[in-house]
Amino acid sequence: MAGHGTPIPMTSRPCGPLIGTANVPGDKSISHRSLILGALCVGETRITGLLEGEDVLDTARAMRAFGATVTDHGGAEWSVQGVGVGGFAEPDQVIDCGNSGTGVRLIMGAMATSPITATFTGDASLNGRPMGRVTDPLTLFGAQAVGRAGGRLPMTIVGAADPVPVRYTVPVPSAQVKSAVLLAGLNAPGQTVVIEKEATRDHTERMLQGFGATLTVEETDEGRVITLTGQPDLQPQTIIVPRDPSSAAFPVCAALIVPGSDVLVPNIGLNPTRAGLFTTLQEMGADLTYENLREEGGEPVADLRARYSPDLNGIAVPPARAASMIDEYPVLSVVAAFATGVTDMQGVKELRVKESDRIDAMAKGLRAAGVTVDEGPDWWRVTGLGHGNVPGGVTVASQLDHRIAMAFLVMGMAAQKPMRVDDGGPIATSFPVFEPLMAGLGAQIEREET
Numbered sequence: 001m002a003g004h005g006t007p008i009p010m011t012s013r014p015c016g017p018l019i020g021t022a023n024v025p026g027d028k029s030i031s032h033r034s035l036i037l038g039a040l041c042v043g044e045t046r047i048t049g050l051l052e053g054e055d056v057l058d059t060a061r062a063m064r065a066f067g068a069t070v071t072d073h074g075g076a077e078w079s080v081q082g083v084g085v086g087g088f089a090e091p092d093q094v095i096d097c098g099n100s101g102t103g104v105r106l107i108m109g110a111m112a113t114s115p116i117t118a119t120f121t122g123d124a125s126l127n128g129r130p131m132g133r134v135t136d137p138l139t140l141f142g143a144q145a146v147g148r149a150g151g152r153l154p155m156t157i158v159g160a161a162d163p164v165p166v167r168y169t170v171p172v173p174s175a176q177v178k179s180a181v182l183l184a185g186l187n188a189p190g191q192t193v194v195i196e197k198e199a200t201r202d203h204t205e206r207m208l209q210g211f212g213a214t215l216t217v218e219e220t221d222e223g224r225v226i227t228l229t230g231q232p233d234l235q236p237q238t239i240i241v242p243r244d245p246s247s248a249a250f251p252v253c254a255a256l257i258v259p260g261s262d263v264l265v266p267n268i269g270l271n272p273t274r275a276g277l278f279t280t281l282q283e284m285g286a287d288l289t290y291e292n293l294r295e296e297g298g299e300p301v302a303d304l305r306a307r308y309s310p311d312l313n314g315i316a317v318p319p320a321r322a323a324s325m326i327d328e329y330p331v332l333s334v335v336a337a338f339a340t341g342v343t344d345m346q347g348v349k350e351l352r353v354k355e356s357d358r359i360d361a362m363a364k365g366l367r368a369a370g371v372t373v374d375e376g377p378d379w380w381r382v383t384g385l386g387h388g389n390v391p392g393g394v395t396v397a398s399q400l401d402h403r404i405a406m407a408f409l410v411m412g413m414a415a416q417k418p419m420r421v422d423d424g425g426p427i428a429t430s431f432p433v434f435e436p437l438m439a440g441l442g443a444q445i446e447r448e449e450t
Contacts, residue, residue, distance in 0.1 A: 009395075009448040010405070010424035010435075012412025017260030017308070018441040022251040026051040026076065026241035027269050028430055029203050030299075032059050032102050033179070034239045036110050037211050038080030039068035040087075040186060043236035047078040050241055054429045055100035062107050065091035066118075085234060086187040090116035094154070097122045099355060099400070099429040102176055104153070105134045109180030112143040113163035113187035121154040125355045125400035125426075131155055133172070134180045140166040141184050165190040165230055169223070172350065173323040175200035175273075178226070182208065182215075188230040197223040200323045201273040206298050211237055242269035242301050246327045247431045249277055250406050251441060253331045255306040256286050257338045257387065257414040262307045263441060264291075270300040276325030277332060278304070284312045284339060312339035314384050319347030326350050330407040333362050337371045338414060339384035349378035355426070356399030365396035365408055369415065393417030402426040406434060413443055 031051040036059065038045030050056065060070045060078070067089035069081035083089070088111050095118055097104035104120050108131075111118055121127065132151030139145060142160030147153060165188045170177050178194050182204055185192025205226060208215050214229040248265045255261035270278075270290070282288050287307040294301055314336060322345075325332070329351055336343035351358040359380050363373040370391035372383040392415025398405035405421045412419030424447070427434050435445050 005425060007423035008425040009420060009422055010409060011418050011420040011446050011448070012409040013418040013444040014415060015258060015413050015442055015444045018251070018255050018258050018263055018413070018443060019261065020263065020441045022248070022263055022265045022437055022441060024243045024247040024251065024265060024437065025053065025431060025433065027244040028053065028055060028246065029102065029201060030207070030241050030269070031056045032106060033203055033207050034241065035059050035063050035070065035080060036106055036183065037207055037234065038236065039063040039066065039082045040085050040110065041082035041211065041234040041236040042084040043082065045080045045082065045236040046238045047080070048076065048240045050076050050078045051244060051430070052076060053432050054098050055103055058096065058098040058100055059103040059107065062095050062097065062103070065093065065095055066111065082236065085231060086114055088114045088116055091118050094119045094121055097126060099123050099126055099402070099426060101126060101129055101355070105131070105176040105180045106183060108134055108138060108157055109183035112138040112157055112159050112184045113141050114159045115161040117156060117158045119154060119156040123400065127153040130353055133174065133177050137166065137168045137177065137181050138184055140168065141188055163188040165192045167193040169195040169197070173198040173200050174350070175204070179204040182226065182228055185228045185230055186213070186232065190230055192228045192230060194226045195223050198320065198323055199224050199273060201271065203271065210298055211235060240296055242296060242299050243267045245269055245274050245277070248304060249328045249331050250410055250431070250434065251438065252288070252304065252306040253335050254410045254413050254438070254443065256281065256309045256312065256335060259308050259310070263305070265304045265306070267301055268304045270302050273324050276321040277328035280315070280317055280321065280325065280332065281335065283315050284335070285309060286312060310387050314339045314341035314343040314382070316344040317346070322347045322350070327403060330358055330362050330403045331410055333366060333380070333382050334407050334411045336382040336384050337366060337390050337411070338387050340386045341384055343382045343384065344379070345381070346379045348380070355401040356404060358401065358404065361397065361399045361401060361404045362407065365404070368394040368396060369411065369419065390415045391417060392419050395420040395422060398423045398426060400426050402429050402431065406431065409445055
């Protein structure tokens with residue numbers, strides 16, 4: 001599992017133009033949900049393009065532990081023979097979710113309204129992350145949660161024998177919390193209502209409707225009100241997973257800052273609750289265009305072309321956009337370092353409780369590399385040095401965080417001197433082909449085997 005093994009230091013060196021096609025992996029959010037919803041159907045769900053990173057593979061193992069038959073047919077083709085809503089069996093062993101906050105929180109929700117007990121753990125990073133934001137609403141259904149101090153893993157969830165539907169207002173924007181409550185609501189009678197004051201990624205709502213659940217979404221004075229009718233007979237589906245915009249962020253941002261680059265990233269999901277980074281980059285002056293816009297499986301998709309953009313300017317990123325790009329702020333801050341002027345990022349306190357404190361981790365690394373960063377509890381500000389002026393030449397701590405590691409490796413491609421991360425191993429959790437993909441475009445990333 002990520003973070004369990006020997007650290008893998010990696011160094012990224014300044015390189016020539018990045019040229020070619022970047023076939024990034026399938027969307028991680030949709031991959032997790034495909035496996036879980038497939039397990040909650042009766043019948044066989046077929047999945048094409050599943051992300052085969054450690055995070056998603058941990059979710060596949062978990063679904064097997066709860067009684068579903070999950071089969072890898074090769075070539076990112078998978079099938080799930082489900083057990084139906086309320087059909088989860090009690091697992092024999094502890095469920096290890098590795099590095100995946102999405103996986104563990106969604107699975108907790110999916111099992112919390114069944115009369116079974118399961119214990120969850122993860123790697124050092126995941127076991128340090130707060131779970132109370134999910135377990136608090138799950139107890140409203142009748143579930144019980146017992147974990148370490150601060151609501152941390154390892155944690156045992158005792159599912160509700162007689163679940164009741166809930167009406168819950170999500171206190172902070174979080175697709176994971178919203179999704180956990182909706183998945184719990186599947187096996188509760190009546191209607192479960194989730195209210196979010198700020199819209200977050202809506203894959204769960206789209207996919208529940210696609211699998212046959214009765215679900216409505218209404219914009220009201222309270223916020224975005226999602227109403228789910230419990231105890232449906234979900235219908236198995238054939239799912240084509242679009243490619244992950246969060247993974248696409250790395251070759252796209254690298255192309256923008258490496259002189260002469262021209263990179264095409266095909267079949268990228270452009271769900272409006274996920275595409276905030278690309279909008280932000282365009283506002284900064286990035287040469288970023290969409291080609292072949294279309295819809296697949298209810299999700300907007302396009303081919304994304306990114307070219308070197310020497311005249312990037314810092315901007316104030318609207319706080320309301322944070323939920324649509326929360327995982328992309330680390331690599332955005334790298335682009336900001338190569339821009340002219342200040343990039344101001346507000347309303348991002350969620351970054352403090354990701355796989356690492358991402359604001360702290362990026363601020364420390366950027367400062368070490370010669371970039372000025374100011375920060376507060378829910379904001380940070382990067383003062384760009386312009387193209388060709390970022391010194392680099394340091395080793396940074398990845399904090400067991402895949403996105404921190406990849407962000408600084410991207411930085412090394414355009415800095416004056418190489419950038420080294422102390423451990424690139426966690427990259428496998430979300431982007432297992434990152435190194436060969438970037439090498440195929442012309443990047444120079446080297447491992448130090450220990």
